Amino acid sequence: MQAIIATLGYVLSPDRRRVLMLRRDKRPDDLHFGYYNGLGGKLDPGEDVVAGMRREIREESGLDCLRLELAGTISWPGFGRGGENWFGFLFRIPEWSGQPQDNCPEGTLVWTELSDILAGAVPMWESDRHFLPLVFADRPRVFHGVQPYANGKALTWSYTEL
Numbered sequence: 001m002q003a004i005i006a007t008l009g010y011v012l013s014p015d016r017r018r019v020l021m022l023r024r025d026k027r028p029d030d031l032h033f034g035y036y037n038g039l040g041g042k043l044d045p046g047e048d049v050v051a052g053m054r055r056e057i058r059e060e061s062g063l064d065c066l067r068l069e070l071a072g073t074i075s076w077p078g079f080g081r082g083g084e085n086w087f088g089f090l091f092r093i094p095e096w097s098g099q100p101q102d103n104c105p106e107g108t109l110v111w112t113e114l115s116d117i118l119a120g121a122v123p124m125w126e127s128d129r130h131f132l133p134l135v136f137a138d139r140p141r142v143f144h145g146v147q148p149y150a151n152g153k154a155l156t157w158s159y160t161e162l
Contacts, residue, residue, distance in 0.1 A: 062101035
């Protein structure tokens, strides 16, 4: 399977009770328009996933990652606008430096209560509710999931924890 390789990161507040989310509200043609999401994007050629995650966090938020924790990976066959396959590396970012910038080109940065995210009180992809409890578990284990899409909807969700 050929896939677009991407990163998705969740910047945690120092007390780990809030997450810096990106409310995608700048471009109405954005596939994610109106949704809250973690920060991240496509890997650049010749870039490893950690370097790509650090770059995306810096570009979108102005923050520098001091420590990253691999939460897991997800294969999203058929997710893209044209049915492209995506493969994502998901990270928690518990330590960072700097101040979130006010002007993100992708949307508005919002510190969001983790409890609201896990309760489904934040507008996001319905499918995110399957894997976010794994990302934010009290005792997280690295997971590897697959979530096939068709016509903009997740069909199934399965994963293995290590």
